[in-house]
Amino acid sequence: MNQRNILSFETLRVACKNCSVGALCLPLGLEPEEVGRLEDIVKRARPLQRGDFLFRDGDRFRSLYVVKTGSVKSYAPSAEGGEQVLGFHLPGEIIGLDAIDKDAHACSAKALETSALCEIPFPRLEELSTVIPSLQRQMYRLLSKEISNETDMLLLLGKKSAEERLATFVLNMSKRLQQRGLSPTDFHLSMSRHEIGNYLGLAVETVSRLFTRYQDDGLMVVDRKHIQLIDLDALESLSNGSGPTRQQQRN
Amino acid sequence: MNQRNILSFETLRVACKNCSVGALCLPLGLEPEEVGRLEDIVKRARPLQRGDFLFRDGDRFRSLYVVKTGSVKSYAPSAEGGEQVLGFHLPGEIIGLDAIDKDAHACSAKALETSALCEIPFPRLEELSTVIPSLQRQMYRLLSKEISNETDMLLLLGKKSAEERLATFVLNMSKRLQQRGLSPTDFHLSMSRHEIGNYLGLAVETVSRLFTRYQDDGLMVVDRKHIQLIDLDALESLSNGSGPTRQQQRN
DNA sequence: GGCAACCTTTGATCTGGATCAAGTCAAAGT
DNA sequence: ACTTTGACTTGATCCAGATCAAAGGTTGCC
Incomplete structure (x- = not known):
């Protein structure tokens, strides 16, 4: 059953090529060969059940995560034990971009339902983006889009x-x-x-x-x-x- | 007066090396030689008077700006002619990061007082950051920090x-x-x-x-x-x- | 099945901050 | 000095939405 071995090998690694959310995610704008190199560093994370944490506020920052299926909420602790929900993340959306600067997560992320995710170790992504300009470009876009989204929320909350x-x-x-x-x-x-x-x-x-x-x-x-x-x-x-x-x- | 010529030449180009806000800005973490290459692409923008626009909402995105002296506010148009102030920018702070994704400014930026700025054409910065990894790293940090700052504002406005x-x-x-x-x-x-x-x-x-x-x-x-x-x-x-x-x- | 915990809805009341309405004050021009 | 102009302050009133209270509904667990 060689066929089967190949198949099971294939399912162990991430296949951005066929991913339904690829067009919204990091591979956008990359050549097929480049997508392959991205796949090499992306890990398939163990599926989360409702209520499971992806990371918690205070955790050291290691990886970005992309929702493949399901949904995740992120929230920051506010004064006096309260919390502020910062966002709901749908398939194709990237989680953790706010932690790059401080090298630690300032918010927690928790699954709202059974969810599958990709994990992207950030140091390797950073390294890869120095050699794939279109990946760097996409990173800049994603970070910038995150800023725009939050700007929209500021307007919502302020006005x-x-x-x-x-x-x-x-x-x-x-x-x-x-x-x-x-x-x-x-x-x-x-x-x-x-x-x-x-x-x-x-x-x-x-x-x-x-x-x-x-x-x-x-x-x-x-x-x-x-x-x-x-x-x-x-x-x-x-x-x-x-x-x-x-x-x-x-x- | 050779001395004088040299001096006036020096004042025409940007000198990040001696800039008082360098440690908060893009040069952070760069080698002196790399800072020199950054200086080559940075332009000194004409000083703004109080009330002058740096850019307006809807303008095509071309450059990032860094405040050298003075202060700038940015604000987005809200429905029905109102506006939402998004931030006040002090020396060393970078303006325009939210425009990278859409390639257009979604907010306006206006001087609160007489202000000096550096202009950094983004395509050239992007290019330079592919060959200077520590510049890329600093860009990621700055973008991420901008996200964190806005997250703090979400908490403020929400709670x-x-x-x-x-x-x-x-x-x-x-x-x-x-x-x-x-x-x-x-x-x-x-x-x-x-x-x-x-x-x-x-x-x-x-x-x-x-x-x-x-x-x-x-x-x-x-x-x-x-x-x-x-x-x-x-x-x-x-x-x-x-x-x-x-x-x-x-x- | 039945209990428990939680989520959602609906109604009554309360209140922080918005809005409305006069002033007060400082800088700039005449 | 005197007016104009715009920014700031202060007081009175109002209201959107929070808070309090009390039911229902769901879901999950034993």
């Missing part, structure tokens, strides 16, 4: 009302799922209302009430964690404050 | 009270000024109350009232834009919510 925040969140999920070839109008949220609220700077109760209101207004159908978006245009205008009679704030 | 926010802001300025060899307890704020409030997600009036309260409580002396910090420890505990009888929030 948007509760109603705008949740609409923005739902649409953001919708767009990211669509990029991954999933339905942009019918999906499952793997995080709790509490986690959504925490992420958006809102109380759980506010999130719950807003979902109810959106549903009453015919913008979406909400059944527990299952969401169906009905009126994307209305959500879009809600999300940037151009909803019915809305005036800008002064600050 | 902190007005009182905590302003204390955090004042201490953050203090620490950054100290790193630049300036007094951490006696300084001038180049931005207006309005801009501080916008940055922190607060109304101008709230900022003003808090400064008054801090002063009444003997934490600092505030005279217009001049700030003297008196009780750093008290400010520190205020800034992370461990002030007098403070309970954590639930969300």
Whole structure:
């Protein structure tokens, strides 16, 4: 059964070439030969179960991680035992970029559901990126995109009302799922209302009430964690404050 | 007057070697010879007057900028004509990292006072960083640090009270000024109350009232834009919510 | 199956900070 | 000196969303 051996060998190493999220991830813009060299350093991490940690705040930084399937949340400890959810990570998204500078993780990452990940030892990635310019370019892009994403969150937290925040969140999920070839109008949220609220700077109760209101207004159908978006245009205008009679704030 | 010619030649090009902010900027970790190659691509930008734009939102991304003297604010347009201040940039800090991915600026940058800057054409920097590994490393660090900084802001905007926010802001300025060899307890704020409030997600009036309260409580002396910090420890505990009888929030 | 822990919803109330509304003050021009 | 202008302060009021309270619903575990 030589055939079988080859197969099992193949499944032990990562195959970015065939990975469904390759186009969103590090291989973007690389030549096939270069992707091969990337595959050589990427490790397949043991799958995580819901609640398992990928790393914890304070851990030494060793690797970046890419979600292959499932989803992960990251969160930072805030004063007095509270925590701030920093993001929800979907397949193809890279986790850990904030730890490069300090060489230690300042936040924790935990699986929201059973999830598969790739582990990329950072020193080897850094080394490889010195010899593959397009990999370096992609790294710069990914780091920069992370900054842009956080900038968007600053705007959300600094300026948007509760109603705008949740609409923005739902649409953001919708767009990211669509990029991954999933339905942009019918999906499952793997995080709790509490986690959504925490992420958006809102109380759980506010999130719950807003979902109810959106549903009453015919913008979406909400059944527990299952969401169906009905009126994307209305959500879009809600999300940037151009909803019915809305005036800008002064600050 | 040969002497004079040499001098004027020297002032035309950038001299990172002698730059007072070099240790915070790109040259950190480079060999002298490598710093020289960096100097070759860095341009001295024409000084900006208060109110001048470094770039505007929508501009094509060409260069990163480093503040040499003065200060710059960056801000993004928010819905309905409002704006969100994203940061205040002091000497040694790099501006524009968020634009790498989209190849366009999503925010504007404007001088808060007369300011000198270095301009670093990004394509040339990218190229140089493929041949100087320690420059690449420093770029990764700087990008990562930018992410960490924004993460801190997410926590501030998501979880902190007005009182905590302003204390955090004042201490953050203090620490950054100290790193630049300036007094951490006696300084001038180049931005207006309005801009501080916008940055922190607060109304101008709230900022003003808090400064008054801090002063009444003997934490600092505030005279217009001049700030003297008196009780750093008290400010520190205020800034992370461990002030007098403070309970954590639930969300 | 049945209990326990947790998540979500819904209603009532409370409050931190926004908004509204006058001033006050300093720098710059006339 | 006197007005203008814009930034800052201070007081009064208001409100979005937090907090408190109390049910239901789910899920998982023994």
